[in-house]
Amino acid sequence: MSTSRRSLRYHCQLRQSAGERRAETHPLTWRFREDGALIGLEEYVEKDGYAAVREVLGNQSPQDVIATMKEANVRGRGGAGFSAGLKWSLTLQGGDLPRGYLVCNADEMEPGTFKDRLLLEQQPHLLIEGMILGAYANNSCFGYIFLRGEYIEAARALIQALNEARAAGWLGKNIAGSGFDFDIALHTGAGRYICGEETALISSLEGLRANPRTKPPFPGQSGAWGKPTVVNNVETLCNVPAVMRHGAEWYQGLSGGLSDDGGTKLYGVSGRVNRTGLWELPIGTSAAELLDRAGGIRDGRALKTWLPGGGSTGFLLPEHLELALDFDTIGEYGSRLGTGLLTVVTEEQSVVSLVRNLEAFFARESCGWCTPCRDGLPWTLKILQSLERGEGEQGDIELLEQLASDLGPGKTFCAHAPGAAMPLESSIRHFRAEFEAGIAHERRAAHEDPIPAGGV
Amino acid sequence: MNDTASFNAQSAIATDGDGFVLHEEDRDAILHERDHYEQPQAACIEALKIVQKRHGWVPDGAIPAIAGVLGIGVANVEGVATFYSLIFRQPVGRHVILVCDSSSCFLTGFDELRDAITAELGIDFGQTTADGRFTLLPVCCLGACDRGPALMIDDDTYGPVPPDAVAELLKEYA
């Protein structure tokens, strides 16, 4: 491989030195090596790995694990922020019920999100340990890691780690002498953002088109092949070993009063800043602190607006930088924490063009099941394209507002459409003048100068 | 009536006639995958990927072949094969370039990167170079947003890729 090719190769990087990361404060990343190399089984076990499995399996009941997880209140890191412990307490189990499945959502495709990749590529055993504990709590007989097809490096790391764990008896029959059986298979995807939606992910796992399913029944009642199925994000599951090892109270304390939520969060920054990257910080850390760690905006420019957690979250302003980046706080300001990876937009960048880019993504990635999503998003995109070209007409902004409302929560089978509505609605709310600047015409008859169909 | 019958006959010939034969190794790999799941349908996507790995794409004849091995309906395989963006139903070049067109890359120079690639190769998204070397496709956020603009060539992810580095990088892929 030539040097030019090697120097352009992407390497996922944590921006914190080993000195800053300790077992007591950085449950997700304290084992990470400075050189960013994969942590194999031996090193993982040396650094307290699989200790939680050894402690919990056979010594605590599944109900104890669920109770601890509920108390720790680990909120879903896939973006929705639902308590993992609460979800697990709703999984059907016991009596004559068949044992179900535990599925790790590693489909990471939310625009602006690159956190799960780090955990998978450098420390796959932490995820496996979290999955064993999750499976124990939920009485799952088998686990799947649903990994997006493009994550080749992560697939390599996971295959190696699964083999190592199986050979060492951490997977398979009678794990650590506890009598509990559980194994995991890696399932790699073949594209399409919608596979990350948990019910679509189950459809895809079953080898079907990735159409979401109606809820209820929730996956915990009837998921993969009709069995109780728990779907959790990579980062969520990676929190479980430390919670079980050190307890709910310790976990709650990690946020140090910055948030009502406990634990840390793998935060990140992308866009035109000086030092993009990832940091594990107490949940509730402010965006101002993150921007600071990212070395501020490039070229001395000013911040215009930012997305707190991916393309399906709402735009926030510089005045919101001091807010705690947690689920409840960000939710109060017309946005969502989402994945917690900031996308930074600078003063010279056009909000209309960015929203056009986002809606093109959502239009392309719609699974096509619901009318507002399938038809509303291409329509939204066409209006945005004409505004971007300065060829919009009177009434376009009101129409976009109507579309954002029609795409909103409760009108479609899944949260894809509401996810598309959020940046649309919030961008108009904050930057109406930019949209107005794209209007050049009075309202015209519908088919005068039509925008050709297709090409979306 | 007659027209329909002859049309069906022709398409049947076209399917059989593309001479697709499932490689024995691939057949075994598909059967192995099948055992990971409760139902054979679940191995369908993996089966398509196995075929694609060998042929570069999924020819029409592979659809009934996979359906046969898994014991599921042809339409169940076809429906899946047309849904997923990384399953190619047309021949592709020796190398597939996936350029991230999502938001963070858009903010860090996607337009310039795309222009550099399309100029270098003389093709647009969805096309293959006349020499069969490259196919160019857009892709959702590659999870490399901290180093945008990002792209993948075959199994390798690159970023940030400055427009003036494109020619040199592509030279590496014969």
Ligand SMILES: Cc1cc2nc3c(=O)[nH]c(=O)nc-3n(C[C@H](O)[C@H](O)[C@H](O)COP(=O)(O)O)c2cc1C
């Ligand atoms: C369109 C769409 C895409 C999603 N993509 C992902 C994803 O890639 N990874 C993920 O963990 N969750 C994703 N989610 C959220 C999942 O539906 C689900 O809430 C999550 O996997 C649950 O795990 P958690 O509670 O641990 O966060 C997506 C949701 C929607 C609506």
Ligand code: SF4
């Ligand atoms: S909201 Fe969109 S992506 Fe979700 S089920 Fe409906 S059409 Fe599919």
Ligand code: FES
């Ligand atoms: S937006 Fe391009 S890699 Fe994430």
